[in-house]
Amino acid sequence: MTPEKVERRPGKGGDSDEMTPAKESNSGADGSTRADRICYTIDQVAADIGCTRPTVYALIRAGKLRSFKVGRLRRIPAADVHALVGWTTDAA
Numbered sequence: 001m002t003p004e005k006v007e008r009r010p011g012k013g014g015d016s017d018e019m020t021p022a023k024e025s026n027s028g029a030d031g032s033t034r035a036d037r038i039c040y041t042i043d044q045v046a047a048d049i050g051c052t053r054p055t056v057y058a059l060i061r062a063g064k065l066r067s068f069k070v071g072r073l074r075r076i077p078a079a080d081v082h083a084l085v086g087w088t089t090d091a092a
Contacts, residue, residue, distance in 0.1 A: 039075040049085055059084070 040048070045065070046056050059065045060076075065084060067076045 037078050039077050040081055042074055042076070045076050045081055048081065 042053055042056050046053050049056075056065070056076075060067050065076055066080050067074050069075070
């Protein structure tokens with residue numbers, strides 16, 4: 001059994017707190033979901049494909065993922081991530 005993320009909410013009575021599962025958000029600051037994004041951060045790619053940040057950087061160095069910088073921030077095109085994991089956009 002894996003531990004769930006929980007958030008504390010004040011109970012309706014007494015001193016006890018009610019524990020409820022935390023809602024994980026896949027939406028960005030602009031309300032877009034991961035499926036709508038055109039690029040990802042290093043952390044998002046690592047979380048989505050189940051690896052570490054250094055592994056993502058190694059994939060970039062090996063040429064398996066393209067990336068670009070916006071100021072000091074590195075971004076990875078969503079199409080490259082999808083190609084890496086074998087996702088297609090064709091409805092076959």
